[in-house]
Amino acid sequence: MNTGEPFSPSKALMILPVLILLGLFFGSVIYLFSNAFTAGDGFSMKYFQQIIDRPDYIVVFIRTIIASVIVALLAVILSYPIALLLWRADKWRNMLLIIVLVPWLVSLVVRTYGWIVLLGTKGFINSMLIWIGVIEDPLSLMFNDLGVIIGLTHVLIPFAVISILSSLLQIENNLEEASRVLGAGPVQTFRYIVLPLSLPGAFTALIVIYLACIGAIVTPILLGGLSQKFVGSQIYQEVMYAFNMNKAAAWSICLLALSFLSLVILKKIERRVLRGQE
Amino acid sequence: MTNIRANSVSQIDDGTPSAQGSITIENVSKSYGETEVLSNVSLSIGSGSFVTLLGPSGCGKTTLLRLIAGFIEPSRGQISIDGQNVNGIPTQKRPIGMVFQNLALFPHFTVYENIAYGLKLRQISSKEIEFRVGQFIELVGLQGLGERRIAQLSGGQKQRVALARSLVLEPSILLLDEPLSALDLQLRKQLQFSLKDIQKVLKTTFVFVTHDQEEATLMSDQVVVMSAGEVQQIGSPQSIYERPETLFVSKFIGEVNELAGTVRTIKGDMLEIDTAIGLISLPKSTAHGLVAVEGAPCVVCLRPEKLMTLPTGSSAAAGRISFDGVVEDRLALGPMIRNTVRCKNLKLISLTMTGNDANSLHTGDHCSVQFDAENVQLFSPLTGDLALAFGERE
Amino acid sequence: MPRMNRSLKLLGIILLCALPAPIFIVIGASFNGGAYIQFPPESVSLRWYLEAFADPRWLDAFLTSFWMAAVTAIITTAVSFLTAYYVLRYAPRIASMLEIAIFSPLFFPHAAMGVALVALIAELGLLGRAPGIILAHLIVVLPFSYRPIYISLRSIDPDLMRAANVLGASEWRALKDIILPMCRSGILTSLLFSGIISFDEVTVTMFLIGPEITTLPVQIFTFIQDRASPVLAAISTISVIVTFLAVLILERVAGLAFFVQRDSSA
Numbered sequence: 001m002n003t004g005e006p007f008s009p010s011k012a013l014m015i016l017p018v019l020i021l022l023g024l025f026f027g028s029v030i031y032l033f034s035n036a037f038t039a040g041d042g043f044s045m046k047y048f049q050q051i052i053d054r055p056d057y058i059v060v061f062i063r064t065i066i067a068s069v070i071v072a073l074l075a076v077i078l079s080y081p082i083a084l085l086l087w088r089a090d091k092w093r094n095m096l097l098i099i100v101l102v103p104w105l106v107s108l109v110v111r112t113y114g115w116i117v118l119l120g121t122k123g124f125i126n127s128m129l130i131w132i133g134v135i136e137d138p139l140s141l142m143f144n145d146l147g148v149i150i151g152l153t154h155v156l157i158p159f160a161v162i163s164i165l166s167s168l169l170q171i172e173n174n175l176e177e178a179s180r181v182l183g184a185g186p187v188q189t190f191r192y193i194v195l196p197l198s199l200p201g202a203f204t205a206l207i208v209i210y211l212a213c214i215g216a217i218v219t220p221i222l223l224g225g226l227s228q229k230f231v232g233s234q235i236y237q238e239v240m241y242a243f244n245m246n247k248a249a250a251w252s253i254c255l256l257a258l259s260f261l262s263l264v265i266l267k268k269i270e271r272r273v274l275r276g277q278e
Numbered sequence: 279m280t281n282i283r284a285n286s287v288s289q290i291d292d293g294t295p296s297a298q299g300s301i302t303i304e305n306v307s308k309s310y311g312e313t314e315v316l317s318n319v320s321l322s323i324g325s326g327s328f329v330t331l332l333g334p335s336g337c338g339k340t341t342l343l344r345l346i347a348g349f350i351e352p353s354r355g356q357i358s359i360d361g362q363n364v365n366g367i368p369t370q371k372r373p374i375g376m377v378f379q380n381l382a383l384f385p386h387f388t389v390y391e392n393i394a395y396g397l398k399l400r401q402i403s404s405k406e407i408e409f410r411v412g413q414f415i416e417l418v419g420l421q422g423l424g425e426r427r428i429a430q431l432s433g434g435q436k437q438r439v440a441l442a443r444s445l446v447l448e449p450s451i452l453l454l455d456e457p458l459s460a461l462d463l464q465l466r467k468q469l470q471f472s473l474k475d476i477q478k479v480l481k482t483t484f485v486f487v488t489h490d491q492e493e494a495t496l497m498s499d500q501v502v503v504m505s506a507g508e509v510q511q512i513g514s515p516q517s518i519y520e521r522p523e524t525l526f527v528s529k530f531i532g533e534v535n536e537l538a539g540t541v542r543t544i545k546g547d548m549l550e551i552d553t554a555i556g557l558i559s560l561p562k563s564t565a566h567g568l569v570a571v572e573g574a575p576c577v578v579c580l581r582p583e584k585l586m587t588l589p590t591g592s593s594a595a596a597g598r599i600s601f602d603g604v605v606e607d608r609l610a611l612g613p614m615i616r617n618t619v620r621c622k623n624l625k626l627i628s629l630t631m632t633g634n635d636a637n638s639l640h641t642g643d644h645c646s647v648q649f650d651a652e653n654v655q656l657f658s659p660l661t662g663d664l665a666l667a668f669g670e671r672e
Numbered sequence: 673m674p675r676m677n678r679s680l681k682l683l684g685i686i687l688l689c690a691l692p693a694p695i696f697i698v699i700g701a702s703f704n705g706g707a708y709i710q711f712p713p714e715s716v717s718l719r720w721y722l723e724a725f726a727d728p729r730w731l732d733a734f735l736t737s738f739w740m741a742a743v744t745a746i747i748t749t750a751v752s753f754l755t756a757y758y759v760l761r762y763a764p765r766i767a768s769m770l771e772i773a774i775f776s777p778l779f780f781p782h783a784a785m786g787v788a789l790v791a792l793i794a795e796l797g798l799l800g801r802a803p804g805i806i807l808a809h810l811i812v813v814l815p816f817s818y819r820p821i822y823i824s825l826r827s828i829d830p831d832l833m834r835a836a837n838v839l840g841a842s843e844w845r846a847l848k849d850i851i852l853p854m855c856r857s858g859i860l861t862s863l864l865f866s867g868i869i870s871f872d873e874v875t876v877t878m879f880l881i882g883p884e885i886t887t888l889p890v891q892i893f894t895f896i897q898d899r900a901s902p903v904l905a906a907i908s909t910i911s912v913i914v915t916f917l918a919v920l921i922l923e924r925v926a927g928l929a930f931f932v933q934r935d936s937s938a
Contacts, residue, residue: 014758015770017751018814022773025811028792032784035791078687085684096688097928098919103691106915107872107889110908113896114694117701117905124697158691166932174382177349180369181376182396182447186677192395196386208778215781217875222896232783239879245791252784259781 032256035249047250057234061258064231067145068213071152072206078153079160079205083198086161087168104158112222115151116142119223143225151223152213159212160205167201168194203270210266211259231255298360298373299325299450299483301346306355308341315341316507318355323500325360325450326481328474330494333504334530339487342504343453346485348372359451375444375482376453379460381436383428389415389439390424396447414442417476434465441473445480452477454486458493470497491531495519503527525657528579535585535626537578538659544572551656553578555601555621558654565656577657584653585628587617590644600648605639619647695912702905720906729891730907737871737888738914740802744809745817745867751810752818752862756825757851761833771822775815782875785812790879800882808876813866820865820930824858825851857926864922868915 039046051057086096103111118124119141126138141147171194179189217232224230226237231251238248301323308316316338323329331339344350345357348369357364364372384392390411397407415424418438428436437457444452454473458466474497477484488494494501495515503510503518503526511523522528529536539553549565551558558578565576587605606625607618610632617628617639626647639645705715724730755774759767777785789808790799798804828851836846852859874889881890888911895904922928 011758011762014754015763018755018770018774021751021810021814024792024807025777028788029780031791031795032788081680081684082688082691085681085688088681094923094928097931098923099688099692101928101931102912102916102919103695105868105872105919106695106912107874107892107908109874109889109892109896110698110872110911111694113892113904113908114698116896117697118694124701154691154694157687162931169932172380172382172385174378174380175384177347177369178376178378178382178384179395180349181347181374182443183370183399184395185368185370188399193384211779211781215783215785217783217786217878218893222893232781235783235787236878239787239790245787248787249791252781252787255781255784259779259784263779 032249032252035246036253039246047247048254050247051250051254060229060231060234061254063145063228064214065258065262067149067152067230068210071149071156071213072210074149074153075156075160075209076164076202076206079157079164080202082157082161083164083168083201086165100158100161103154104162108155108218109222111155112151112219115147115154115223119147119150142223144228145224147223148220148228148230151219152216155219156209156212160202160209163205163208164198164201167198171197199274203266203274207263207266207270210262214259214262215255231258300360301451301483301485302358302361303342303346304356304358306342306345306352306357308338308345308350309353314507316345316352319507319509321502321509321512323483323485325483327499328477328484328486328497329500329502330486330488330498331502331504332488332491332494332530333510334489336506337504338507339489339502339504340455341507343376343455343485343487346451347374347376347453373449374451374453375447375449377440377444377455377457379456381440381457383436383439383443385428387428388424389420389426389428389431392428392439393443393446396443400447410446411442414446417445418442433461434469437461437469441476445476445482448480449482451483451485454484456487456489459488459490466493473497495531503530505530522579522655525577525579525659528655528657533582533627535580535582537580537624539576539578541572541574541576549656551576551578554624555626558599558651560651560654560656564651564654575659577659579655579657580626580649580653582616582627582629583614584649585626586648587619587628587630587639588646588648589638590646598648598650600646603645603647605641605643605645608639608641619645621647698905698908699912701902702909704902704905707902720901720903723903724906724910727903730888733886733888733891734910736802736885740806740809740887741867741871744806744813744870745863747806748810748813748817748866749821749859749862752814752821753825753855753859756818756822757847760822760825771818774818777811778815786876786879789876793880799880800884802885805877805880805885805887808880809870809873812873812876813869816869817862817866820861821855821858823930823933824855824861828854857930860926861922861930864918864926868918871918872911872915 036047037043037045082100086093086100089096116123120126121138121140121142123142125141126135129135130138141150175193175197176189179193184192215232216230217236220228220230220233221236224233226233229237231254235248235251235255238244238251301321303319303321303323306316306319307314319338319342321342331342333339341350345352346359348364348367351365359373384395387395393411393414394407397410402410411424415421418441420435420438420442423431423435428439431439440457458469461469470493473484473486486494486497498515500512501515501518502512505526511518511527513521518527519531522531528534537553537555539551539558541549542552542557543550544562547562549560549562551560560578587603590602601621603619603621603626605617606620609616609618611629613632614629615632617630619626619628628647702720703716703718705717705719755770759770789811793799793804793808796804796807798807832850832854833846836850837843841849872889873887874893877887878890878893881887886894888907892904892907892911895901
């Protein structure tokens with residue numbers, strides 16, 4: 001529907017609600033900046049100084065970035081077989097899609113709680129291994145980076161599946177047949193036709209997942225604990241325990257800058273890889 | 279693509295005249311569950327010929343093409359290419375090329391990359407690839423467009439890329455699945471001739487699927503008329519038009535006047551048929567697939583151009599059958615005039631050349647309708663295809 | 673369609689099954705009779721469900737989440753519909769700009785969004801109060817609600833509206849009789865999708881709760897940090913059931929095609 005009727009001021013009231021919501025959102029961002037750059041009454045870089053001066057904080061950033069890159073790559077790679085399965089499963093696709101969608105939409109805390117039940121010292125995996133007799137003392141699967149990476153990857157795979165699947169579904173019907181007529185076997189057809197054409201979806205997933213990871217709070221806190229801090233858990237601590245809103249704001253600005261920078265770099269890589277497509 | 283230079287092609291053909299490319303289909307059937315989409319089809323396609331599979335949607339022509347391509351395997355029967363059974367041989371190992379209805383060009387490749395793809399898979403040196411792709415880009419008239427993206431091409435240009443992409447591999451057989459159906463009429467006409475020209479030069483076997491009888495007639499050496507999963511008739515366009523073997527073929531190829539009738543008497547070699555416009559005497563030789571028994575229902579078919587509309591009183595030549603009628607309508611179609619004539623309660627169509635006798639007739643005039651008995655086709659209504667009763671299912 | 677390589681298919685099936693596995697573990701754990709989760713389970717019992725129902729805090733949190741999700745879904749769907757309708761009919765030129773603005777929260781790290789919204793909502797005096805949480809949820813779910821509505825509205829032939837006008841329908845009548853019914857699946861998708869997201873939202877919400885009000889996911893989050901009692905498994909199971917039912921309803925009333933539909937402009 002796109003009738004392009006002439007502008008009418010009274011009808012413009014229809015977008016007032018959305019403008020209010022967006023105004024509040026952008027207003028909150030401005031607030032964030034003013035909180036981060038204000039100490040006492042004037043402009044100050046005090047809070048940023050506090051962050052930069054602490055080497056352990058830099059470690060937090062680096063840990064967050066590395067873990068996020070690993071999670072994003074892992075999630076996309078592990079999603080491919082699932083997305084291909086759903087793509088091929090014509091009749092069953094809807095049912096299988098529910099299996100993907102429900103874990104995606106179930107609350108983050110519940111899914112993370114599932115991993116606590118699985119990975120905890122007295123959790124499912126350890127109890128089972130001890131019961132079978134493989135190990136005597138529980139393995140520490142949680143409260144470390146491994147736990148966070150497992151948790152985040154699992155939490156974000158459904159999104160990657162959906163994103164890759166939507167790209168796959170856009171591939172025109174006969175392209176694979178055409179490739180076969182031209183002499184390509186199944187592997188070559190996947191390599192030259194299916195994979196390149198699904199990359200836009202894979203890249204969307206990679207970017208969104210990476211950004212979700214660096215801004216994640218719940219999973220790092222619950223599976224990483226408060227000793228293995230991520231940027232998200234650091235911010236949470238600043239707000240909930242230290243009640244230092246200004247410093248939390250400064251952390252947030254750093255996080256924003258990091259995501260913006262990452263976005264620019266990822267988009268550049270995306271453009272290079274997808275060069276010429278579309 | 280319109281001006282193919284024979285010399286550029288002879289270089290390509292260099293040393294390997296494509297004497298291959300024959301297809302034999304023996305008693306092939308294909309069913310999906312309970313539904314049989316092809317039943318017992320036998321067909322032999324000679325090397326270097328242009329064969330059209332013609333029929334309404336759902337007649338099985340595309341299924342047959344996909345069987346030859348190897349996308350699907352026959353439920354029964356055998357398909358051979360160049361005398362070799364290809365049942366179970368995957369598509370990529372068959373000596374075929376294919377142009378798809380939706381063209382199936384790779385959107386992430388350029389024109390050049392699309393055409394080069396098959397050559398790259400065959401691990402041909404990049405120099406050789408460059409040379410051959412260049413030749414075929416020229417052959418189909420896409421000079422200077424090699425670096426374009428598919429999305430930047432017009433419909434006709436895409437068509438040419440699809441053709442070049444298949445032909446560059448020099449397949450002995452090219453399968454074409456209604457490749458022109460998405461184009462507008464003018465472009466379509468132009469490409470029909472180009473395709474025919476290219477086929478003549480390359481001597482590749484073309485198997486062309488269409489539901490458009492005019493396209494089939496125009497392009498092919500041989501037409502295979504199909505209906506409801508069965509082959510109705512195989513023959514040259516002319517023989518199929520002039521000597522249809524079933525009521526279905528007669529109605530599907532070109533326009534036809536149809537008169538329902540009953541065999542009244544059989545006298546030696548002559549049949550007397552009772553029809554709505556009167557009694558018609560026909561030689562037995564006009565009957566196809568009709569068991570001539572007295573009282574048997576039949577259909578009398580007559581092409582409009584074989585039906586003459588003349589002013590009343592015109593004497594009928596010896597052996598000519600003549601009835602009285604009234605001109606109801608006259609339509610000038612350029613070289614032809616299309617007369618609608620009412621005979622008793624039936625409307626008949628007759629086509630006459632502009633400038634002939636009938637020209638003096640006007641709407642409302644009484645006239646004489648005449649035809650030669652030998653131009654009549656007589657069918658049993660039972661051999662007619664039910665599908666046709668509902669019109670062409672597009 | 674060509675068949676899939678067998679080992680790749682097997683891998684896909686295994687990975688697919690792994691997706692809901694932790695959820696099944698939670699459901700299984702909720703019926704465990706022991707004081708903590710263990711393998712093999714000690715006994716089967718409903719004691720954790722009884723304990724959860726006995727504690728009014730859980731019922732309160734559940735009801736709060738439920739009604740706030742409903743309110744959020746209705747408001748955001750109405751806002752999205754008005755916006756999409758206006759943009760497509762009267763201001764197609766601002767469509768892409770507005771879309772970027774609406775989708776921008778998606779690219780905003782959640783942690784930073786929480787901090788930003790907590791400051792704003794505190795300033796509005798709504799911290800720890802339902803309107804504050806709903807306001808935050810509206811901002812979070814807006815992109816998820818706008819997209820299905822925009823896509824389904826855009827697919828409606830503009831001539832239909834003109835035809836209705838030519839036949840004498842006022843804009844309001846045409847909207848009610850033609851556009852709304854045709855946009856039905858988009859609206860239902862928006863309602864359920866944004867409702868589910870609001871019901872399950874935790875990252876931003878946990879900054880905004882107060883002593884008087886908390887939502888179910890935030891309550892679960894707080895309890896996990898405190899001590900991982902199996903009562904959480906029972907509560908989580910209930911939350912999973914609500915989400916699952918909502919997805920099933922969505923599949924029934926509007927289909928799931930929307931999720932895998934790629935929109936070139938988004």
